[in-house]
Amino acid sequence: MSNLILTPISYDVFIEQIVGNQTKDSIVTTYLPSNFFGKKGSRDVIFKKLKSSKDTPFELSIATYPFMVIISNVDYIYKKEVKNKIILSTPIINKELSHEQYESIIEYMSDTANYLETKINGSESIYNTINRKIETLANKIFNNSSTKKDDNLLRIIGGKDGGYGNVLKEINSLITPFDPIEQHQIIKNNK
Numbered sequence: 064m065s066n067l068i069l070t071p072i073s074y075d076v077f078i079e080q081i082v083g084n085q086t087k088d089s090i091v092t093t094y095l096p097s098n099f100f101g102k103k104g105s106r107d108v109i110f111k112k113l114k115s116s117k118d119t120p121f122e123l124s125i126a127t128y129p130f131m132v133i134i135s136n137v138d139y140i141y142k143k144e145v146k147n148k149i150i151l152s153t154p155i156i157n158k159e160l161s162h163e164q165y166e167s168i169i170e171y172m173s174d175t176a177n178y179l180e181t182k183i184n185g186s187e188s189i190y191n192t193i194n195r196k197i198e199t200l201a202n203k204i205f206n207n208s209s210t211k212k213d214d215n216l217l218r219i220i221g222g223k224d225g226g227y228g229n230v231l232k233e234i235n236s237l238i239t240p241f242d243p244i245e246q247h248q249i250i251k252n253n254k
Contacts, residue, residue, distance in 0.1 A: 066220045067235035069132060070179045070193050071172050098189045101129030109194045113201055123205055127194040128238065130154045134168055156237050160230075167228040174218045 101107040107129035112122065133152045138145060149160040160168075178200060184192045204216055217223070221231045 065235060067231045068197055068219055070181045071176055072181055096183065098183050098187065109190055111194060111198055113198065123201060125194060125197050125201060127190050129190050136165060153238060158237060163228060164230045167230040171227045178216065178219055
């Protein structure tokens, strides 16, 4: 099974954001510092396999994708009526989210910000910084008894009653529609 972990990044890292209006849409252009630069596509994905302890009967891998997931709550006027849309944007897909999904994401970000909020580290790629942070947290969860002291740490992987309405799983399926672990299980069960 794969889990999505969203790491919040402060809005103050944006160099500039320009909204250009067109007849039907507006185009938003965001300028980020070079820490966010990724030009090799799938070759920019950072894979890390974690070593498990004697007590951990499974393997764990971390994949950090070199792009941002932007969630926007947008009010607009259509035929003199104020409307609202919540839009999830990635380089792969733009999708409208429900208000319940949006509230679940806000709750997830609020619950996990003290663990996951990431700041720029000099000239280092933000994706390397995030990957190291997730690796450290995953080791605390899966290879350490420190989780007993901090049950809230499990929230970074959706470990909360109700699982944030499964919104992390839903977004994960949009970003990585082919889950190799689930496919392996399906093949295994069909034999």
